[in-house]
Amino acid sequence: MSDTTARLRLPTLRAGQAQKELTHNEALALIDLLLHPAVTGFAVDSPPAAPEPGASWVVGPAPTGDWAGHADSLAGWTEGGWRFVAPIEGMTVWIRERAIAACYAGGTWRIGEIAATRVSVDGARVLGPRQAGVPDPAGGDVIDIEARAALSALLAALRNHGLIFP
Numbered sequence: 001m002s003d004t005t006a007r008l009r010l011p012t013l014r015a016g017q018a019q020k021e022l023t024h025n026e027a028l029a030l031i032d033l034l035l036h037p038a039v040t041g042f043a044v045d046s047p048p049a050a051p052e053p054g055a056s057w058v059v060g061p062a063p064t065g066d067w068a069g070h071a072d073s074l075a076g077w078t079e080g081g082w083r084f085v086a087p088i089e090g091m092t093v094w095i096r097e098r099a100i101a102a103c104y105a106g107g108t109w110r111i112g113e114i115a116a117t118r119v120s121v122d123g124a125r126v127l128g129p130r131q132a133g134v135p136d137p138a139g140g141d142v143i144d145i146e147a148r149a150a151l152s153a154l155l156a157a158l159r160n161h162g163l164i165f166p
């Protein structure tokens with residue numbers, strides 16, 4: 001059996017291990033950092049001078065000091081010092097100062113991006129997949145007919161996207 005979990009590298013207990021409470025407490029400190037992370041700062045390269053226990057940050061691309069070697073990681077300050085967790089695909093954090101989420105995808109943090117197949121409000125589709133574009137009016141002898149056709153196509157597209165309702 002490994003000394004850490006496969007995905008988040010949390011420490012595990014071993015049979016016959018002395019002072020199991022140290023390993024257990026380390027795992028709890030990391031779980032506390034990872035469970036619903038809300039970070040104080042995002043893409044910060046220098047650790048703060050006087051962090052509060054429980055506060056966390058997403059480390060920037062060129063970290064210095066105690067954060068050196070932990071680019072893009074989640075850094076949390078505990079009574080025992082800094083704890084770091086390397087990001088994994090799909091990890092999401094809430095950035096308090098900006099009131100927005102960031103997700104780690106494709107090897108980088110993506111701020112405020114939402115990927116979905118549709119958006120529903122109270123069970124009603126509000127946004128859906130992109131539909132065919134509305135063509136510009138072209139040709140025709142009577143401007144009024146072209147204008148009505150273009151408006152009808154525009155209204156149909158807006159309805160298909162769930163942006164307006166009949």
